[in-house]
Amino acid sequence: MSRKSSPVKEGWGHQVAMKKCHLCDTMATLRESHIIPDWYYRDEIRDFKHGGQFIDMSREPASKHGRAIVYPLLCDACEQRFGNWDNAAKRFVTAGEDAYGPWMLRFATSISWRVLKYFSLTRDPASLHGVSHGETQETLDCWRDFLLHEKLSRRLSRHTQHLMRVGDDYRLRRIIGLSFEDDGSTHFVYARFGAFGIAGIVRSTYKGWKTSKSRLYGSSGKLPAANYGPTDFLRCLVALEKEYERRLRAHSAQDRTHSAR
Ligand SMILES: [Zn+2]
Numbered sequence: 211m212s213r214k215s216s217p218v219k220e221g222w223g224h225q226v227a228m229k230k231c232h233l234c235d236t237m238a239t240l241r242e243s244h245i246i247p248d249w250y251y252r253d254e255i256r257d258f259k260h261g262g263q264f265i266d267m268s269r270e271p272a273s274k275h276g277r278a279i280v281y282p283l284l285c286d287a288c289e290q291r292f293g294n295w296d297n298a299a300k301r302f303v304t305a306g307e308d309a310y311g312p313w314m315l316r317f318a319t320s321i322s323w324r325v326l327k328y329f330s331l332t333r334d335p336a337s338l339h340g341v342s343h344g345e346t347q348e349t350l351d352c353w354r355d356f357l358l359h360e361k362l363s364r365r366l367s368r369h370t371q372h373l374m375r376v377g378d379d380y381r382l383r384r385i386i387g388l389s390f391e392d393d394g395s396t397h398f399v400y401a402r403f404g405a406f407g408i409a410g411i412v413r414s415t416y417k418g419w420k421t422s423k424s425r426l427y428g429s430s431g432k433l434p435a436a437n438y439g440p441t442d443f444l445r446c447l448v449a450l451e452k453e454y455e456r457r458l459r460a461h462s463a464q465d466r467t468h469s470a471r
Contacts, residue, residue, distance in 0.1 A: 227239070229282065231283075231284055231285035231288055232283045232284065232327055233283070233284055233285075233288040233291075233323075233354055233357060233358065234285060234287065234288050234358060236285050236287075238285035238286065239285075240282040240283060240284060240285065241282070241283070241284050241285070241286065241289045242280040242281070242282055243280060243281060243282070243283040243284045243289060243292070243324070244278055244279070244280050244296075244324075245279045245280065245281060245321075245324045245325060245328050245388065245401075246278070246279060246321070246386060246388075246401060246403045247296035247299060247300065248278060248296070249296060249297070249299075249300040250386075250403050250404050251276070251277075251278045253300070253304075254383055254384070254403075254404050263275055263276045263384070264276065264384040264385065264386050265384055265385050265386070265454075265457065265458050265461050266279075266386050266387075267385060267386065267387035267388075267389070267402070267454055267457060268386060268387055268388040268389075272457050272461070274461055279328075279386070279388070281327075281328055281331065281332070283324065283327060283328075291357070292320050292324075294313075295313050295316050295317035295320055296317065296320075298311070298313040298314075298317060299313075299314075299317050299406075302314075303404055303405055303406075308432050308433045309430065309431070309432050309433075310430065310431055310432070310433070311430050312428050312429055312430060314373065314426055314431065315371055315426040315427065315428045316356075316357065316360065316428075318371035318372075318373055318408045318410070318426050319353050319356055319357055319371055319410070320357055321401050321408045321410075322353060322371060322399050322401070322408060322409070322410025323350060323353040323354060323357060323410075324401075325388050325399040325400075325401050325410070326346065326349060326350055326353075326390075326399045326410065326412065327350060328388065329388070329390055329399065330343075330346050330347075330350070333390075337390060338390055338397075339390060339391075339392035339397055340392070340397075341390075341397050341412055341413060345412065345413055346412070349369050349410075349412045349413075352365045352366060352368070352369050353369060353410065362428050367420070368411070369410060369411050369412065370410075370411050370419065370420065370425050370426070371408065371409070371410050371411075371425070371426045372408070372409040372410075372411075372419065372422065372424040372425055372426065373406065373407070373408055373424055373426055373433065374406070374407035374408075374409070374424055374447065375405055375406070375407075375433050376402060376405065376406065376407040376451055377405070377451075381458070382455070382458070383404050383405060384458070385402060385403075385454050385455075385458055386402065386403045387400070387401070387402040387403075387450075387454055388400070388401055388402075389402075389450065390412075391446055391447075391450060393416075393442045393443055393445070393446035394442060395414060395415045395416035395442060395443075396411060396413070396414035396415075396416050396419065396442065396443045396446070397411075397412045397413045397414065398410060398411050398412055398414075398443070399412065400447070400450065402450075402451075402454060407447065407451070409424075409443075409447065414443070416442060416443060418442070418443065419443045419444070422443070422444065424444070
């Protein structure tokens with residue numbers, strides 16, 4: 211069954227015609243790139259012994275399924291570049307470690323880039339909360355430059371990456387969510403999957419997050435026990451997490467109603 215009319219194809223392994231790679235601009239047969247790394251689907255979700263499906267908060271209404279969120283974004287070389295960081299993230303999660311290497315900033319930046327790119331290609335501009343096309347492109351360019359050349363720049367400190375551990379229990383690890391949020395002073399993309407919450411700043415007038423414990427610098431680091439500091443930005447994330455949990459409970463309640471019938 212062809213799904214060519216849909217801009218978003220579910221599953222992986224499909225290929226599309228020659229186009230410009232969204233990261234390096236090379237003409238290539240673009241891969242159906244995972245917005246959230248594929249190990250997450252394979253290891254956390256597709257294992258039906260552990261519950262199978264996840265609650266997908268990336269769309270309205272939220273749904274329950276086991277499909278990956280993919281989009282034709284990258285050439286083979288760029289896919290490999292991201293794959294190395296995705297694998298490092300997988301080892302980090304699998305080993306249950308707190309300490310990470312310089313790869314973490316690259317991984318987080320790649321996630322934020324993928325999410326913002328995906329939003330800019332698939333969503334109504336109104337869902338970007340008043341952030342202009344120019345600002346979106348400037349942020350994407352900044353992250354893209356770092357992903358391609360791996361050099362820290364002053365510009366990067368305007369669009370920082372933040373990492374949070376968002377719940378180890380299996381029930382919560384079944385939530386996936388991509389969002390563009392605005393806490394009044396900060397506009398950011400947020401990806402929630404597995405034990406990770408990754409936020410990338412698109413625009414902010416609030417300085418507090420620059421010194422937040424959640425901020426990633428391009429060096430080795432350690433996941434703090436509690437990432438949530440007393441800033442509007444982090445309060446916004448806490449509210450978002452609570453909303454995810456609320457919707458997870460609503461889905462569970464729906465399941466109980468269905469199974470009781
Ligand atoms: Zn490329």
